[in-house]
Amino acid sequence: MAESFKIDVQPHGKVESGDLIIFVGDDLKPTPAVAKQIGSKGVDLIAKAAATENFKGKAKTAMTIVVPSGLTVDRLIVIGIGGEKERADVDFVQLGGLISGKLNGKIATVVLDLPGVGVSPEAVSDIALGVQMRRYSFDRYKTKKDDKEKKGAARLILNVADPAAVKKVYKAHESVLQGITLARDLVNEPPNVLGPQEFAARAEALTKLGVEVEILDDRAMRKLGMGALLGVAQGSARGGRVAIMRWNGGKASDKPIAFVGKGVVFDTGGISIKPAAGMEDMKGDMAGAACVVGLMHALASRKAKANVVGAIGLVENMPDGNAQRPGDIVTTMSGQTIEIVNTDAEGRLVLADVLWYVQDRFKPKFMIDLATLTGAILVALAQEYAGLFSNNDDLAERLIAAGKATGERVWRMPIGPEFDKMIESKFADMKNTGGRFGGSSTAAALLQRFVNDTPWAHLDIAGTAMGSPQTEISRGWASGWGVRLLDRLVRDHYEA
Helix, strand or coil: CCCCCEEEEEECCCCCCCEEEEEECCCCCCCHHHHHHHHHHHHHHHHHHHHHHCCCCCCCCEEEEECCCCCCCCEEEEEECCCHHHHCCCCHHHHHHHHHHCCCCCEEEEECCECCECCCHHHHHHHHHHHHHHHCCCCCCCCCCCHHHHCCCCEEEEEECCHHHHHHHHHHHHHHHHHHHHHHHHHHCCCCCCCHHHHHHHHHHHHHHCCEEEEECHHHHHHHCCHHHHHHHCCCCCCCEEEEEEEECCCCCCCCEEEEEEEEEEECCCCCCCCCCCHHHHHHCCHHHHHHHHHHHHHHHCCCCCEEEEEEEEEEECCCCCCCCCCCEEECCCCCEEECCCCCCCHHHHHHHHHHHHHHHHCCCCEEEEECCCCHHHHHHCCCCEEEEECCHHHHHHHHHHHHHHCCCEEECCCCHHHHHHCCCCCCCEECCCCCCCHHHHHHHHHHCCCCCCCEEEEECCCCCECCCCCCCCCCCECCCCHHHHHHHHHHHCCC
């Protein structure tokens, strides 16, 4: 993200130069205040240009008029917000991304006066967040920068009714932006740079924000009996780690809430090795852990009034001579045993031990785990939703609501005795895969055996966190999915 880029918030006023960005509905009319600002010539110019460009003012569309006659600005950018139905459901973060995509490195002024749409300080802050999210790029390993990617000289001015109110609200949004950026950076890092130990060090850096961080190494995990996690890690020359992060922003007497992330820094599949094509993407198999670290950064940075535990299991799944085999049986920290049927079903083994550790040590109000766990969830939900599995209806409904509010949507999937039966083993308490059918649900069924009665939700983010489709706010490979969702959940329901 270009450091020289700056967003200013100013009261409505005359625009003398640079780009001017305004909004119209499907009638191609700006608000009366904007119409007065650009004058009758400007309004007529929009109508004439729209006819030539076949611009209808539909939502998420835009038209650019270069050197507009009668105006002092260099370009007039007209963004459509659609008809009455679309105006009632504007995604302001996505709108910010759309605005950002129209910037060309010059000074630009956005008049946030939308026809038929109220723009609150929260909405303005969402727009600013979307602008910044769109500008993210991961180019630290490029020796030659693309000028089109730099966009370094841009200054964006947001003209609003109450600048002071916006600035106050946006402080929290900046914290969330930092968390998203951190999560994206972690997922994008190459696996030779970011092993389990290096990832743990990134988590430990949160101590600068007041987060208490504890790192468990191989010896500590062996003492705790984390045989499932260690079984995955044993094939790699780089030992596993568990990072425990604690933010104590609530009352001392309050139970914490807990977030658990799968952190497989690279996944070859182990002895059940994956096909070579596309294996490079398996550097992103730690997106769940990245989200948890990004979330903890956001919560600590904005000083959330909640007690929060973040726990991530960090391993590399490799196929050397010491790697676990199909047919092996491992003993988890809980004492339950798991038969290894497929070494590529490794993430659930990591989570099994970390989930048990968190519920046993911290007795949280709830636990939510995030994992790029199954390809099956992409078959079911494509890359539009994360799969949600839960043993608690209230927690599930709150996650669904947070997903609708942020656009990071989740879809509840089935979990029950039928899927539990599919992971029964002849030789151990369970096996680590239930076969081809219902793969996401059988994986969730295994995880549920390690949460006891703790309210729990599992988010399968294989389709949303890495290699995700480009949107107005995510133009790279890693989306940082989940940070906004879970920050919203905490803010709406669990802060004192």
